[in-house]
Amino acid sequence: MENYVISLAGNPNSGKTTFFNSLTGSTQHVGNWPGKTVEKKTGRVKINKACIDVVDLPGTYSLTSFSPEESVSRDFIIQNRPDLVVNIVDATNLQRNLYLTIELLELKSNIAIALNMGRQAEKKGIKIDTGKLSELLRAPVYAVDARDKKAVRSFIAEMLSKKAGSSLSLNIDYGVEIEAHISEIQDAVKDRPCCRHNPRWSAIRLIEEDDELTAALGDDAKTVKKLTEVKQHLYSVFKEEPSIVLAEKRHGAAVGVVQKSVIIPTTHKASRSEQADKIILHRAVGMPLFFGIMLLLFYLTFFLAEPLVSLIKKGVAILSMQVSGYLGGAGMPLIIDSLVSDGIINGIGAVLVFLPNIFLLFFLISLLEDSGYFARAAYLMDNAMHKIGLHGKSFIPLMLGFGCNVPAIMSARSLERKKDRIITILINPFMSCSARLPVYVLFVSVFFAKYQGLIIFLIYLLGILLAGLSAFLFNRLFFRYEPADLIMELPPYRMPPVKGALIHTWERGKEFVIRAGTIIFAAVIVIWFLSSFPYGVEYGSEKSLAGYTGMLIKPIFQPLGFGYWQAAVALLFGAVAKEIVISTFATVYSVGAAELGGVLQSIFTPLSAFAFMAMTLIYIPCIATIAVIKKETNSWRWAGFSVLYSLALGWIVAFMIYQGGKLMGFS
Amino acid sequence: MINEILLIGVGIAGAYMLFRIIKRQLREGKCAGCEFKGKCSK
Numbered sequence: 208m209e210n211y212v213i214s215l216a217g218n219p220n221s222g223k224t225t226f227f228n229s230l231t232g233s234t235q236h237v238g239n240w241p242g243k244t245v246e247k248k249t250g251r252v253k254i255n256k257a258c259i260d261v262v263d264l265p266g267t268y269s270l271t272s273f274s275p276e277e278s279v280s281r282d283f284i285i286q287n288r289p290d291l292v293v294n295i296v297d298a299t300n301l302q303r304n305l306y307l308t309i310e311l312l313e314l315k316s317n318i319a320i321a322l323n324m325g326r327q328a329e330k331k332g333i334k335i336d337t338g339k340l341s342e343l344l345r346a347p348v349y350a351v352d353a354r355d356k357k358a359v360r361s362f363i364a365e366m367l368s369k370k371a372g373s374s375l376s377l378n379i380d381y382g383v384e385i386e387a388h389i390s391e392i393q394d395a396v397k398d399r400p401c402c403r404h405n406p407r408w409s410a411i412r413l414i415e416e417d418d419e420l421t422a423a424l425g426d427d428a429k430t431v432k433k434l435t436e437v438k439q440h441l442y443s444v445f446k447e448e449p450s451i452v453l454a455e456k457r458h459g460a461a462v463g464v465v466q467k468s469v470i471i472p473t474t475h476k477a478s479r480s481e482q483a484d485k486i487i488l489h490r491a492v493g494m495p496l497f498f499g500i501m502l503l504l505f506y507l508t509f510f511l512a513e514p515l516v517s518l519i520k521k522g523v524a525i526l527s528m529q530v531s532g533y534l535g536g537a538g539m540p541l542i543i544d545s546l547v548s549d550g551i552i553n554g555i556g557a558v559l560v561f562l563p564n565i566f567l568l569f570f571l572i573s574l575l576e577d578s579g580y581f582a583r584a585a586y587l588m589d590n591a592m593h594k595i596g597l598h599g600k601s602f603i604p605l606m607l608g609f610g611c612n613v614p615a616i617m618s619a620r621s622l623e624r625k626k627d628r629i630i631t632i633l634i635n636p637f638m639s640c641s642a643r644l645p646v647y648v649l650f651v652s653v654f655f656a657k658y659q660g661l662i663i664f665l666i667y668l669l670g671i672l673l674a675g676l677s678a679f680l681f682n683r684l685f686f687r688y689e690p691a692d693l694i695m696e697l698p699p700y701r702m703p704p705v706k707g708a709l710i711h712t713w714e715r716g717k718e719f720v721i722r723a724g725t726i727i728f729a730a731v732i733v734i735w736f737l738s739s740f741p742y743g744v745e746y747g748s749e750k751s752l753a754g755y756t757g758m759l760i761k762p763i764f765q766p767l768g769f770g771y772w773q774a775a776v777a778l779l780f781g782a783v784a785k786e787i788v789i790s791t792f793a794t795v796y797s798v799g800a801a802e803l804g805g806v807l808q809s810i811f812t813p814l815s816a817f818a819f820m821a822m823t824l825i826y827i828p829c830i831a832t833i834a835v836i837k838k839e840t841n842s843w844r845w846a847g848f849s850v851l852y853s854l855a856l857g858w859i860v861a862f863m864i865y866q867g868g869k870l871m872g873f874s
Numbered sequence: 875m876i877n878e879i880l881l882i883g884v885g886i887a888g889a890y891m892l893f894r895i896i897k898r899q900l901r902e903g904k905c906a907g908c909e910f911k912g913k914c915s916k
Contacts, residue, residue, distance in 0.1 A: 542877040546884055726895050732888025740885060742878040783896065834900045 211259045211367055212287065216280055216311060217295035218304050219266030220698045222323040222353035224248075226295050227263040229359040254364045262289065265621075268303070269454075270310040271417065278419070284316050285404060291366055292318045295353065298328035298335055301469055305344075305461035309379060312346060313408050319366045320344065321351040321359075327699075332472035339468040378407070379460045381453060384444055388414065388437045395430045399423070414438060415450040480699040484583070493587045500580070504571050505667065506660035509648065512563035516648075519563070520801045523556035527799050542739070549746060549797040550735030555723050557793035558786045560800040561645035565719050568641055570712040572610060577703035581606060595675045596682030598622060601631040605674065608638025609667075610715055612832045615640075616839055626686040632839055633681060633849055634674040636828035639667050641719065642785040646823045649789055653804040654816040662817070670824050673856065722784060730780055730787045734794045737776075747795040767822065767858065768815030768865035782827045814873045818865040826857030 217223045231250030248263040264280040271277055284292060294311055296304040311318050322337060341348040351362045381389065392410035396402040401423035402409030412420050413434055424430055441449040465471075486492055531548040575581060581603065589599030600622055607615035612635050619631040639647075647666055651659040737753035744750040749758060749772060757772025760779065764770045773795050781788035793799070796806045811819060827850055828836065837846035 540877050540880055542880045542884075726892070726899075729888055729892035729895055732884060733892050736881065736885030736888055739881055742881050783892070830896050831899045834902070837900075 209257045211257055211290040212262065213259055213291040213293060213363065213367075214262040214264050214283060214287075214289040215293050215295060216264045216284070216307065216318075217266060218268055218297060218300070218307055221266065221295045221297040221304060223263060223266055223295045226293070226321065226323065226351075226353040226359055227261060229353060229356040230363060231261050232356075252360075254360055254367075257364075257367060259363065259367070262287075267307065269307060270314065271412075271415070281314075284311070284314060290317070291363075292316045293363070293366070294318050294320045295323050296320055298322045298324050298350070299331060299333065301328075301333075301335065302461050302465045305464055306457055308344065308346075309457050309460055312344060313379065313411070315405055315408070318346050319362075320346055320348040321353070321362060322348060323351060323353045325350045325352065331478075334470040336468045340464065343464045343467060379457060381411075381456045385414075385441065385449075385453065385456070388441065392430075392434060392437060395433055396424070399427070399430075411453060414441070415453055416448075478699065480579070483700055487580075487583055488586060493583075497584055497587055500575070501667070502660070502664045504568075504575070505664045507571060508564055508568045508644070509651075509660050509663060512567045515563035516560055519560045520799075523552065523560060524799045524801045527552045527556065542742075545739060545746065546732070546735055549738075550731050550794055551728070553797060553799055554731030554734065554790040554794040555727055557649075557789045557800045557803055558645055558727055559720075559723055561648055561789075562716070562719065564644055564648050565641050566712055566716045568644060569610060569715045570708055572606075573708035573711045574703040577701070577708060579698045579700040582698055591675070595678040596686075597630060597678050598624065598627045601627055604631050604635060605638050605671075608635045608640060610641055611718070612636050612638065612640045612828065613835045616832065616835045619839065626682075629840055629845065630678050630681050630686070632836055633845065633852075634677045636832055636836075636849065636853060637670045637674040637677065637825060639670045639824055640785070641715075642722075642829065643823055645786055646781075646788050647820055649803065650807070650811075650816045650820050653807055654811065654813040662820075666820050666824055669821060669860075673825060673860070677852075677856070722786070726784050727787055727790055730783050731790050731794055734776070734780060734787075734791050738795050738797075747797055753795055763858070764822075766866065767818050767861040769811060769819050769822075771810045773810065774819065778822065778826065781823060782829065784829050784831075785823060788823055812874050814868040815865060817868070818861040821864055822857050822861040824857075825853055825860055827853050 215223050215227055227248065227250060231252045250261045250263070252259050252261060262283060264283060265277075267277045267280050269277060270281045270284075283289070292311060294308050296308060308318070308320060320341075322335065322340075325335075328335065335350075337348045337350055347366065349362055351358050353359065380386065389407060389410045392413055393406045396409055396413065397406035401420055402413075409420055413424070414437060416438070421431075421434075424434075438449050441452065445452045487496060527548050530552060531544060534544040534547060584606065585599055585602040588602045592599045592601055601619070603621070604615045604619040607618055615638065616632050616635050619628050619635070622628045622631060644663075647663050648659075651662045655662040734753060737756065738747040738751050740752045748754055753776050754772055756779070757774075757776040761770050761772045761775040764775055764778070773792060776795060777788045777791035780791045789803070792807065793803055796803070798806055807816070827833075833846050833850060836849050837843055840846070
């Protein structure tokens, strides 16, 4: 059996991930916004008798090393030398897509071009002569619908069987002046390890001030000096940075290729997407519409899930009674009975009853992502993001934080500037993740029965505001303010595929179930033990170890309105994972999900409940989030700062809510 | 007596389990069942 490695490269939104899924049968989530694939993803497929490893590279517009996605793609192609690089090209945006194609061809990366979205191009009246395109680019070009599994697989089979990829280097003519300098640098670096795989490409990149290659030159003072002279000379000739001049030449080449191989209709009729954008991106309408959509999202998350939540609550109560009765009847030691019913069933059941809310939230977010609205929301937020010193692109990791802060923080890698990355990472925990939703749902159903959706929306809004204020503060304290404009592709709106959204909902929701069986399960056992120890004390009393620990720290929470040991222990364990706040209440009070609301009313008022919800939102990132902050910033300092800052901010905000509310006459 | 031993045994087992999970999360920077599992290139 023959083994091949192929990689998929292309612009964001060119249909790369769809192509990957069609080829490998995978269910990677396809997001209709740029930067979905930050990491490369791999899959394996057998076609005929060949075993093919498929690597989905991050979507990029070019192959510079300025952003992490570009570095990941470029490094993979250079270092791993895949047997075939399939360049997925969006036929409706051929000119822009060809810039990357030209760079790939310059890299001699053995490429085959798959023209995707041919049907949409046809609808727009765009006619592409694939034969001519292939001739001009000196690479095989085929029209392939990325959604058509059969077509995708036969395209790959044909490319591999014919060994059809182009390994010819497409040499763009950069003009006499530049070409002379390229040759000069090419000769100087051709034997160096960093550049010998493709000296011409390396020379071009060095002239373009590529950081990685320049660093690799290191101690070669002679070449570095020559390079500086070349760049200065080119600047004096063109009055522009050499990187801009070279990029313009490549753009020029792309324009030339398109002119010779494509017929584009001269009259432009505004598409439905463009017409919709006139309203959705309107200055006056856009923002209120955005907040309206978010409000609707939370209302739906709450109300549509309510019947199922009630049903599961009843189910858990019945299960608890049945199991307890069975264990009692079977003559099990009392402590086992208590562990199973007081601890495991109550503790885990209290969290699992909110599964419908979590699944529904993920489903609605998936629909929004896939419809193309996410990219619009980022565009709308660009101005606001600038005001707090962030790049508009930061908005996407922040939105993803509503699902889970861990992948959201990882996706901040798509931000080019370190400053943007660090601030986006630090403020991400204020975006209310799905683990906090059960806490809100429980508290609003008990204390704010009439305004459930609105209160949840307010808590989410509070998180967004605190994230904004914190970003503004961090910018002033730690970084120099440098505005950067958002250049973002707005993909066409599309009807979100329900099947895709369901798969994605399941994949994300599944994590929640796994957490219930792992970290929440372990935490519940520890809380049950603390509530029962020393043996003989009244379960969940002040005399238990849990009570003793809670009594020690409860004075901290006294001014916030919830100076009770149960609340203190709940917050203490909530630092492990936020859902455990609820599990702790259920375990220490030894009540099921159905009765939990009643016992909470004995220690909370609506005002202190709201302060407690705010505290749960802010007070500390969970363990996994702290770890990912450390990993992504490569610094325990930033992770430690995030913990201390959020603890202090959580206390201050909860204090202001409770004391301010009291002053205003709320209770 | 049996109840006391069971209580302490379960407590230790739970604490150990929690410790192992937290340790793994801190080392890997992932949550349980994270969609990025095994796919992180860095």
